Amino acid sequence: xxxxxxxxxxxxxxxxxxxxxxxxxxxxxxxxxxxxxxxxxxxxxxxxxxxxxxxxxxxxxxxxxxxxxxxxxxxxxxxxxxxxxxxxxxxxxxxxxxxxxxxxxxxxxxxxxxxxxxxxxxxxxxxxxxxxxxxxxxxxxxxxxxxxxxxxxxxxxxxxxxxxxxxxxxxxxxxxx
Numbered sequence: 476x477x478x479x480x481x482x483x484x485x486x487x488x489x490x491x492x493x494x495x496x497x498x499x500x501x502x503x504x505x506x507x508x509x510x511x512x513x514x515x516x517x518x519x520x521x522x523x524x525x526x527x528x529x530x531x532x533x534x535x536x537x538x539x540x541x542x543x544x545x546x547x548x549x550x551x552x553x554x555x556x557x558x559x560x561x562x563x564x565x566x567x568x569x570x571x572x573x574x575x576x577x578x579x580x581x582x583x584x585x586x587x588x589x590x591x592x593x594x595x596x597x598x599x600x601x602x603x604x605x606x607x608x609x610x611x612x613x614x615x616x617x618x619x620x621x622x623x624x625x626x627x628x629x630x631x632x633x634x635x636x637x638x639x640x641x642x643x644x645x646x647x648x649x650x651x652x
Contacts (some may be wrong), residue, residue, distance in 0.1 A: 479628060479638070486638045487631065491620060494635045495587040496552040503548025504534050507585050507614075509634055511535055511544065514622055532571025534585070542581040543572040544614075552589035552616075561588065562599040569603050569611070585614040 479487055498506045508521035520536045535544035545568035549556050565584050572582055584600060592615060604611035623631050632638055 479624075479631075483628070483638050487623075487635075488620065490635050490638055491623065492552075492589065492616070495616060495619065496554075496589065498587060499548040499550045503587050504546045506634070507544065507546050507548075508535055510619065510622060511537075513626060513630060513634070531575045532568055533576065537581075540580040541576070541578045542583060543576050543579050544583045544585055545569070545572065547584065547586045547588075549587070552587050554589065556588075558593035558595040561586065561593070561596045565596070565599060566603070573609065579609060581610040581612060583612040583614050588615055590616070 494506065495503075508519075511519045512521065515537060518538050520538065522530050522533045522535055524530045532545065533543045534546040536542070537544070545565070547553075547561065547564045547568070549560070553561065568584070569582055572579060582603075588596075592613065597613075600611050600613055603609075623634065626634075628638075
């Protein structure tokens with residue numbers, strides 16, 4: 476667990492929220508890949524589109540257990556999105572991954588959605604895993620926070636930016652004349 480002071484921890488939460496809100500599309504996928512690589516090391520393989528093949532419904536791949544990550548990073552953490560938008564994206568990405576990754580054992584839907592996940596989204600994710608063949612997981616704001624707080628402060632700042640505290644602002648003040 477990172478040893479952040481109370482002040483740094485408060486600032487960390489604000490910076491994480493800001494980073495997640497500002498990271499959408501490819502930037503959100505890159506942030507997710509950076510975090511997953513820190514968590515899983517060489518077991519995680521970032522993915523990118525490749526010509527007319529696209530990304531094969533895979534935004535990141537964990538070798539063991541075979542896990543496909545699907546990133547959904549709408550602008551501003553999805554504040555203007557409806558739960559039906561998230562459900563449609565998850566359902567589409569899951570169907571594509573099932574068709575293109577037959578060895579897949581787990582599928583993780585990663586989102587920058589801010590706040591508590593709406594019940595229709597949770598219900599849809601549960602429905603996707605109803606047959607028991609593939610474990611479906613959700614990785615959102617709380618999981619980003621949890622995993623980042625397990626890392627040391629330097630790694631956290633490398634991923635989301637420097638976390639200033641009052642002392643840093645005091646040092647910026649000009650010397651008294």
